[in-house]
Amino acid sequence: MNWLITGGCGFLGTALIKRLTQQGNHNIRVVDNLKTGTREDLALVAQFREIKQEAISDVPAGIELVVGDIMDDRLALGVSRGCDIIVHFAANTGVGPSVEDPRADMMANVLGTFNYLEAARIHKIPRFIFASSGAPAGEVEPPIHEELPPHPVSPYGASKLAGEGYCSAYKRTFGIDTVMLRFGNVYGPGSVHKASVVAKFIKRALDGDVLEIYGDGHQTRDFIFIDDLIDAVLLAATVPGIGGEAFQIATSRETTVGEMAEKLVATLNTAGVLDIRLVNAETRLGDVKRNFSDTTKAKKRLGWQAQVELDEGLRKTASYFLNK
Numbered sequence: 001m002n003w004l005i006t007g008g009c010g011f012l013g014t015a016l017i018k019r020l021t022q023q024g025n026h027n028i029r030v031v032d033n034l035k036t037g038t039r040e041d042l043a044l045v046a047q048f049r050e051i052k053q054e055a056i057s058d059v060p061a062g063i064e065l066v067v068g069d070i071m072d073d074r075l076a077l078g079v080s081r082g083c084d085i086i087v088h089f090a091a092n093t094g095v096g097p098s099v100e101d102p103r104a105d106m107m108a109n110v111l112g113t114f115n116y117l118e119a120a121r122i123h124k125i126p127r128f129i130f131a132s133s134g135a136p137a138g139e140v141e142p143p144i145h146e147e148l149p150p151h152p153v154s155p156y157g158a159s160k161l162a163g164e165g166y167c168s169a170y171k172r173t174f175g176i177d178t179v180m181l182r183f184g185n186v187y188g189p190g191s192v193h194k195a196s197v198v199a200k201f202i203k204r205a206l207d208g209d210v211l212e213i214y215g216d217g218h219q220t221r222d223f224i225f226i227d228d229l230i231d232a233v234l235l236a237a238t239v240p241g242i243g244g245e246a247f248q249i250a251t252s253r254e255t256t257v258g259e260m261a262e263k264l265v266a267t268l269n270t271a272g273v274l275d276i277r278l279v280n281a282e283t284r285l286g287d288v289k290r291n292f293s294d295t296t297k298a299k300k301r302l303g304w305q306a307q308v309e310l311d312e313g314l315r316k317t318a319s320y321f322l323n324k
């Protein structure tokens, strides 16, 4: 298959590329502005050639990196030529940055997504995978499932919801098999640049810094290990009859941030990282109190279920950071 992966130098993108190269027989074109992910991150998972925008060929060959921004509509049309599928990972990620600069979040997540849906329409690319999140659902009584009316709290949730809206329209009007994957809180090896809670806590613990839990630590999240998530993306790329559908991709387990932090401290202690201090800090604007997913639909329609337990996932993640 010929893949276009936006944000392919990031956490999820490099994990997907690693898996695809292990499978073999795939051509992959990556577009990334290198705001977060780097050439070095991509080089850790695959040998690639960097291609200038004016030299993009009709079909990707091997693994190619094109450095550019998803807000550039001409680039979107150029890089997606000859691709069978678009996996749209590039985004302004996370609640915090969207609260600090809602306009930048909207531009990257709404316009950027629109540009790649347009590219899919114009080049007749049959499948488009959209990286969504629990954030569009917002402050609702969990578990979150696909039929709940969305009430986003953060600008990030609103911009992802807009992306989902366009994905729905591009299926129903233009027949593109868009698949919206609403990921839980992803953690795992490869998350070195992430500011999400597991990666941030491990980095801070290794630097001897205090771990700050926003609020009382009773807020809940659904932590999903990266390998499980990549299994779901690969199924979403190939399972027939799921165009225009959204799926909760998480574990169905509700874990408080406090519990996760305690497990993580224990894991790090066992690995010899001692004297880790946890403190409570102010609640963060835009954060929801409870968040976990019902993944029944993914099980039924994709034949997918998360396999990795939190303890095992935290061990693997801690060991990745310790080996870096």
Ligand SMILES: NC(=O)c1ccc[n+]([C@@H]2O[C@H](COP(=O)([O-])OP(=O)(O)OC[C@H]3O[C@@H](n4cnc5c(N)ncnc54)[C@H](O)[C@@H]3O)[C@@H](O)[C@H]2O)c1
Pocket (backbone or CB within 6 Å): 006, 007, 008, 009, 010, 011, 012, 013, 031, 032, 033, 034, 035, 036, 037, 038, 068, 069, 070, 071, 088, 089, 090, 091, 092, 093, 094, 108, 112, 131, 132, 133, 134, 182, 183, 184, 185, 186, 187, 193, 194, 196
């Ligand atoms: N990691 C999570 O916990 C999580 C949870 C839910 C949803 N998601 C979504 O999954 C996707 C991938 O997340 P990730 O964790 O790999 O993030 P990441 O930040 O590691 O990777 C995103 C990549 O996109 C690139 N990028 C950012 N803005 C860009 C732009 N305007 N133009 C071109 N490239 C740009 C960055 O340089 C980076 O390499 C995002 O859409 C994110 O919102 C992630």
